Amino acid sequence: MGAGHDHSHDYSGHSHRPTLSADDPPEALCSKERAIAIAALLTGGFMGAEVAGGLVSGSVALLADAAHMLTDFASLVLAWLAFRLARRPADWKRTYGFDRFSVLAAFVNGVTLFAIAVWITWEAIGRLRDPHEVLGGLMLWVAVGGLVVNILAFWVLSRVEGDNLNVRAAALHVMGDLLGSVAAIAASLVIIWTGWTPIDPILSVLVVLLILRSAWAVVRESGHILLEGAPAGFDARAVTADLEANVPGVARAHHLHAWSITHERPMATLEVDLAPGAEPDTVRRAVKDRVRETTGMEHVTVEVARPGAH
Known part of the structure; x- marks a missing residue:
């Protein structure tokens, strides 16, 4: 190093433990991790009932919501795992620790929402071309149960969301489920009152459009961080x-x-x-x-x- 240079690097006051950012003290991270775990248990617990209800009632809206719940459960587990990994201290191989895993989890969760949207749209188009009988009464009760579960899960996550991309991506998955439950309730009421079954796939596609806007925001922001953007x-x-x-x-x-x-x-x-x-x-x-x-x-x-x- 030449004598004319003073390469001064001051790291004083900056912790290199990946979990201790200025905005997220340890107790805040623990509350976010706990919220993710609760939301995962709520979502995974009701998923089986919704699959059974969708198959018996013949509702594509319920089946779509059940599939969404399955990916939600997997995504919430992934988000929870990201928080667990972020607890590990930095080492000589990973000098920044495992914090970036949470951003990767957010990116994967956002991308899976796009995959879900394609599947739901495909199923909805098939049902519009070849309508099936839908049991509106059973569909209504299962959808109401799903709505209650999703409201609880979203409430738990929204209390700790802040600016954390990982929690925000998980909350978007649950919000998608919540909208799916609302759509299923609306569709079941229309079917009960009028017998018009095409409302079921139509509302499913409308929910997809709402989900995609938020999913794109998460994918764009997490992708920007992964690409080392400013x-x-x-x-x-x-x-x-x-x-x-x-x-x-x-x-x-x-x-x-x-x-x-x-x-x-x-x-x-x-x-x-x-x-x-x-x-x-x-x-x-x-x-x-x-x-x-x-x-x-x-x-x-x-x-x-x-x-x-x-």
């Missing part, structure tokens, strides 16, 4: 310009890279060329403070270079 609202050009204009001793700020380990753990690294006479440690601390002040980012690594080093 945190939301972070503009590298604006940050470097602000540092050069407002931090004494900064001649030039460059090579700024910003990314997120999870939605709650944004990070950045940058290089700063010092103005003549500037003191490296003073400038480095000032740069970190300025970035924290303007972006809210707590973990910033700053490399400083003395004049004439390049």
